[in-house]
Amino acid sequence: MIIAIDGPAGSGKSTVAKRLSNILGYTYIDTGAMYRAVAYKVKQEGINPDDADAVVSIMKKINIKLEPSDNGVKVFLDGEDVSSKIRTEEIGKIASKIAKHSEVRKILVQKQREMGKKAKNAVIEGRDTGTVIFPDADLKIFMTASPEIRARRRWEELKNKGLDIDYNQILKEVKERDHLDQTRKDSPLRPAKDAIIIDTTNKSIDEVINQILELIRK
Secondary structure (H helix, E strand, C coil): CCEEEEEECCCCCCHHHHHHHHCCCCCCEEHHHHHHHHHHHHHHCCCCCCHHHHHHHHHHCCCCCEEEECCCCEEECCCCCCCCCCCCCHHHHHHHCCCCCHHHHHHHHHHHHHHHHHHHEEEECCCHHHHHHHCCCCCCEEECCHHHHHHHHHHHHHHHHCCCHHHHHHHHHHHHHHHHHHHHHCCCCCCCCCCCEEEECCCCCHHHHHHHHHHHHH
């Protein structure tokens, strides 16, 4: 079974996908982490993320590997564990920029399909898993929430890590990323026609997971 979970940043899809994969004993594939790994390399090399040819060129020289971990997945870039380094707001912005390039998406989508087919049973999350990567997924979920709630979740997450970040700045960045993801020409962020939309604005993680488990049983 392939379960595809899509949605914007802060909708809760990563947390739900990780826990769901643990409950089911399925492979967890974080497609966004792969874009973040490329973005991290782009930043390291001082490449302009808007330069598609330069980004594709660097992609052909790097190796990205995902490995299961207690926290969901470990991300290795050329053998280095970059799991925590790729989770910054700056890397997230760069990831959204490089995701606009068709050739970048083509390369990563192929890798993601190979991972899913190899796993056989997988929970795959990202921004186009149900529309592009696995349009024939057995179950497609699109998670969403208001920008304000998603920004607050991120703000609280950073605050708990001891970082002093302005909420309004995070809200601005959330809206900017939404715009980038929703307006890109190739695979814009949107629900698949047969996706089940779950608004997590007023729902707990447990409520969302129980709802998805019930859908799987059906």
